[in-house]
Amino acid sequence: MIVYTASLERVSDDMLDGGFFVDWPNPPSASAHMKILDGSYLVWLAIDESTNKVVGFINAISDGVLSAYIPLLEVLPEYQGRGIGSELVKRTLDSLKNLYMIDVLCDEHLQEYYGKFGMQSATGVFARNYARQSCE
Numbered sequence: 001m002i003v004y005t006a007s008l009e010r011v012s013d014d015m016l017d018g019g020f021f022v023d024w025p026n027p028p029s030a031s032a033h034m035k036i037l038d039g040s041y042l043v044w045l046a047i048d049e050s051t052n053k054v055v056g057f058i059n060a061i062s063d064g065v066l067s068a069y070i071p072l073l074e075v076l077p078e079y080q081g082r083g084i085g086s087e088l089v090k091r092t093l094d095s096l097k098n099l100y101m102i103d104v105l106c107d108e109h110l111q112e113y114y115g116k117f118g119m120q121s122a123t124g125v126f127a128r129n130y131a132r133q134s135c136e
Contacts, residue, residue, distance in 0.1 A: 032135035
């Protein structure tokens with residue numbers, strides 16, 4: 001059974017070690033992943049109770065007053081197609097509903113996915129330092 005939580009209280013690095021950041025050349029380690037989540041304004045996790053592993057997560061960075069940015073939504077490949085990502089997005093948007101703006105920067109082919117939640121496509125810019133992708 002998949003359970004959802006917005007708390008990191010009982011989550012350890014070893015619960016995160018297992019296939020996130022697919023196709024990233026330099027993915028963060030489980031300990032760096034935990035630091036990312038711990039430093040976030042908001043997180044939602046999907047945990048498989050039968051394995052005690054995190055199988056999906058989403059995080060938001062925010063000032064808590066006006067705006068939030070959702071940098072990461074990940075579901076382990078073997079758990080995709082079960083509605084876990086959609087549930088994580090719904091819970092996050094509901095948790096942030098009192099803010100003026102919630103932004104996601106995503107690839108064009110994912111814009112339709114986020115549109116299902118009432119989000120609109122927009123144009124943006126970004127900078128990436130791929131040498132720091134692993135957070136090391």
